Amino acid sequence: MQWEIVIGLEVHTQLSTQSKIFSGASTAYGAAPNTQACEVDLALPGVLPVLNKGAVERAIKFGLSVNAKINSPSVFARKNYFYPDLPKGYQISQFELPIVQGGSICMQVNGVEKNIRLTRAHLEEDAGKSLHEDFHGMTGIDLNRAGTPLLEIVSEPDMRSSAEAVAYAKTLHTLVRWIGICDGNMQEGSFRCDANVSVRPAGTVKLGTRCEIKNLNSFRFLEKAIDFEAHRQIEILEEGGTIRQETRLYDANKDETRTMRTKEDANDYRYFPDPDLLPLEVSVEWIEQVKQTLPELPQARRDRYMVEFGLSTYDVSVLTASREMADYFDAAVKLLPTQAKLCANWIMGEISGRLNKENMEISTCPVKPDDLAALLIRISDGTTSGKAAKTIFESLWLGECGKNVDAIIEAKGLKQISDDCAIEKLVDDVLAANVQQVTDYRNGKEKAFNSLIGQIMKAAQGKANPMQVNTILKKKLTKK
Amino acid sequence: MNLSLNDVKRIADLAYIEIDENQAEATLAQLSSIFNMIETMQSVDTSAIEPMFHSQSVSQRLREDIVTESDQRVLFQSIAPQVQEGLYLVPQVIE
Secondary structure: OOEEEEEEEEEEEEOOOOEOOOOOOEOOOOOOOOOOOOHHHHOOOOOOOOEEHHHHHHHHHHHHHOOOEEOOOEOEEEEEOOOOOOOOOEEEEEOOOOOEEOOEEEEEEOOEEEEEEEEEEEEEEOOOEEEEEEEOOEEEEEOOOOOOEEEEEEEOOOEOOHHHHHHHHHHHHHHHHHOOOOOOOOOOOOEEEEEEEEEEEOOOOOOOOOEEEEEEOOHHHHHHHHHHHHHHHHHHHHOOOOOOOEEEEEEOOOOEEEEEEEOOOOOOOOOEEOOOOOOEOOOHHHHHHHHHHOOOOHHHHHHHHHHHHOOOHHHHHHHOOOHHHHHHHHHHHOOOHHHHHHHHHHHHHHHHHHHHHHOOOHHHOOOOHHHHHHHHHHHHOOOOOHHHHHHHHHHHHHOHHHHOHHHHHHHHOOOOEOOHHHHHHHHHHHHHHOHHHHHHHHOOOOHHHHHHHHHHHHHOOOOEOHHHHHHHHHHHHHOO | OOOOHHHHHHHHHHOOOOOOHHHHHHHHHHHHHHHHHHHHHHOOOOOOOOOOOOOOOOOOOEEOOOOOOOOOHHHHHOOOOOEEOOEEEEEOOOO
16 A cells, blocks of 8 residues: 655744743853753742743744744743653643744755645743763753743644655754744754654545654654654554554664653643733734844745846755855855856855865855955956866965955966967967868867867966867867 | 542642542542532633633733843752752652
8 A cells, every 4th residue: 555654843943042931041051050040940939930022032033934923912821740850840831822823834855845834833941951870869950951942833744754854844944043043053952853743545634643753853863763653653554553642752773763652641731821921912013123133034035046146946945055155145146246156156166065174164164255256256257267266265265365366366377368369379389380180170070179279278388268269279270 | 520530540640649549539529519610600601702811911021131140059959958960869760
């Protein structure tokens, strides 16, 4: 039987605020245990939560960027469960009325565009961390992370393969960094995915029983866990079994998912509106203000690059992989608008390659957009050749000659010979010295042409403009 | 609504409250009377009334995103039963 895989994702993004969602403690990563956990985070008696405006603003920003509805009021609720890294005995979250409702994300899978609908995105607080190393048979609790603002983004079950799930997660990852609401650091847990996976016979409508896989903190694990889980479910069904609804953990070492808890012993979270927090009102004026701070979004930028510069789908997807990359391209192409493709090629080729090699980000690239533009201008006006440009690029990278392209060309003798008279002289000399090959060419031996080009370039020490050499040689050979 | 003894035990379990058979019986009687009261209240027709999420009709006050708290770990941990290397120690939990 043909099976269809159905996937929905829940993504927890840590919002990039300075302070926690309900207290004034710092959210900085990596501090000594419990040095950033105040009375509110510890749930000492008598404390009250006060909502962080910065967290709400980031949620609004996200909602606007995915064309969602911003609910006003939205309501905070208590999600009750017992675990030592949650000292209150409940997590403050949103249940019935989340701040962001609906919306969608447009992504590319293998060059095809697909729209994924969002169910909702709600604000909540993160829990602390349990350290299960042996503390004389005890568990160690660090509450620095407790109270860090999270935006949980929930998709509809619109994905049909692990590749689509990864494409969605990557698109979302780009978006939250692009609009500056989350640093996206997956190692530090700033962007965490849970996947809901089910299978059904291809062509049917009714959804199969789903399993939720937790603990997916890389795109590779997301892909592998979904593939494993779908395969597991299909195998059970093909053997006539039934799927049990459960929460499963992905074990990266064994590349398998295993039962964490089944529905029977699932928590009953007993949600109810938190009496400590009033309904959150978001005014139309506030939404309008936030809208003004939104940058041009990845999708809009992709469309613009295609229309304005005629770049390919592949080129624009690479250039819009991050806002820094797209901004770099924009800054460079502004200085030579007619050479967008050349510009794109250099950013995706020479610059990206070099950054990768040095393990650097484009934001710290020593060759700035105006340096690159200056170099590309010299290629397109014929002052230097594409080959010599790589040497110039190296000098720019190392900061030689005050990063002045013309000074580098001068100092290294990389000026291309583009003077027609000078090239004609070179061609004439070579033709005079190679009468046999000229005759061969005129008798239909095409190969002789390339040999002549080679000799001219050699005579010019590689500095002659190849296009001009080509044109002039052709002209002279056809003119008897 | 009819509450069973098993419901009471499950609620106690979720709330991490240990109760014996006698206490469970007594609790069932008390909870049942509370549910009866709720049932009476539910007989009022509220279909035309918009639900409230809070007893006061005011909205949430917000604070600016500024770090205002400094490290008071030593003070807070002075009342903790057991600490080590800055961590609070609790009975072992492994999920």
